Amino acid sequence: MKKILISACLLGQPVRYDGRSCPFDCSLINLWQAKGLLVPVCPEMGGGLPVPRPPAEITPGGGPGVWAGTARVRTRQADVTEFFIKGAQVALDKAVACGIKTAFLKQKSPSCGSCRIYDGSFSRSLVDGMGVTTALLRQNGILVFGEDQIDELPFKQI
Ligand code: SF4
Numbered sequence: 001m002k003k004i005l006i007s008a009c010l011l012g013q014p015v016r017y018d019g020r021s022c023p024f025d026c027s028l029i030n031l032w033q034a035k036g037l038l039v040p041v042c043p044e045m046g047g048g049l050p051v052p053r054p055p056a057e058i059t060p061g062g063g064p065g066v067w068a069g070t071a072r073v074r075t076r077q078a079d080v081t082e083f084f085i086k087g088a089q090v091a092l093d094k095a096v097a098c099g100i101k102t103a104f105l106k107q108k109s110p111s112c113g114s115c116r117i118y119d120g121s122f123s124r125s126l127v128d129g130m131g132v133t134t135a136l137l138r139q140n141g142i143l144v145f146g147e148d149q150i151d152e153l154p155f156k157q158i
Contacts (some may be wrong), residue, residue, distance in 0.1 A: 003035060005095045005103035005137075007112045010038040010147055015042040019052045022106065024147045029104075039098050043111040043133040047087025049080070056080050056130065058110045059120035073110050073132065076122060084111055088133040095142055102153065103137055105147035114146040 008015050011033065012023040032038050043049065073084045083118035087108065088111065105112035113131040118124065134144045145153055 002102070003037050003039050003098045003100050004089065005098075005100045005105075006030060006038045006040055007104070007106040007109070007147075008042040008045075010037065010104070010106055011040050013040060015045050017044070017051070017052055017053045017055050017124075026150060028150065039094060043087030043089045043091045044056070044083065044088035045057070045087070047083040047085070047131075049083050049087070053068070053123070054078075056084070056110050057118040057122060058096060058118045076141060084132040086112050087111060088136040091133045092136050092140055092142075095137065101142055103134075103142055103144045104150070104153070105131075105144055105146060107148055110143065114144045114149070116146075 009021045012021045015023045016022065029038070044053070047068040056073050056075045059072050064148050072079055073081045076096060086127050105114055107113055108116055108118065108126065110117055111131040111133045113146065115128065115130070116126045116136045117129045117131055119127040130138070137144050143154065
């Protein structure tokens with residue numbers, strides 16, 4: 001069985017912007033972890049951002065909430081796009097080094113979101129879209145699923 005990239009916060013690591021985690025309690029994930037198949041990554045920390053840090057959202061570029069070359073990632077105070085791009089590359093490098101073809105990442109995050117992210121207005125509004133890391137992983141042929149898509153994981157390919 002191949003290894004799987006996973007958002008570190010889903011494994012209980014306190015790496016979120018607010019210093020908390022969001023552990024995903026699931027027997028399958030627990031089994032994979034016990035077998036040493038999970039490779040945790042936090043792209044935002046990998047990109048050089050601290051914990052805690054101000055929340056960030058993707059501002060419209062290629063469309064509302066859609067990560068594209070003209071989009072930016074911002075906190076309420078600053079443009080942090082470069083940290084997110086660097087973190088995405090760190091995650092991709094880790095995946096490639098481990099021969100990973102599948103990632104299981106935290107939904108809604110401007111880095112890890114795979115289907116839905118916040119719309120850039122800091123009003124808790126969600127739009128269809130993906131985070132910066134998810135976009136880079138997908139561009140490089142890695143399948144990315146959110147924690148709400150565990151039933152869709154392609155077990156035969158893992
Ligand atoms: Fe979790 Fe990804 Fe955000 Fe890090 S960047 S806290 S792994 S959702």
